[in-house]
Amino acid sequence: xxxxxxxxxxxxxxxxxxxxxxxxxxxxxxxxxxxxxxxxxxxxxxxxxxxxxxxxxxxxxxxxxxxxxx
Numbered sequence: 001x002x003x004x005x006x007x008x009x010x011x012x013x014x015x016x017x018x019x020x021x022x023x024x025x026x027x028x029x030x031x032x033x034x035x036x037x038x039x040x041x042x043x044x045x046x047x048x049x050x051x052x053x054x055x056x057x058x059x060x061x062x063x064x065x066x067x068x069x070x
Contacts, residue, residue, distance in 0.1 A: 008041050044070045
């Protein structure tokens with residue numbers, strides 16, 4: 001999707017599972033689509049809306065999950 005707002009997250013194992021669960025919760029609450037794709041920098045989480053991406057970034061920051069704009 002060309003107009004997606006994405007964040008690259010560097011997490012593995014259970015931490016990645018927790019991050020995926022939170023991404024799903026945020027998207028569902030906002031009634032938006034989201035998806036995740038692996039790349040060489042980590043896992044890229046994309047949302048249809050910048051607000052959802054910002055909520056997700058705040059979650060990552062609060063829980064010490066390394067992330068960057070993607």
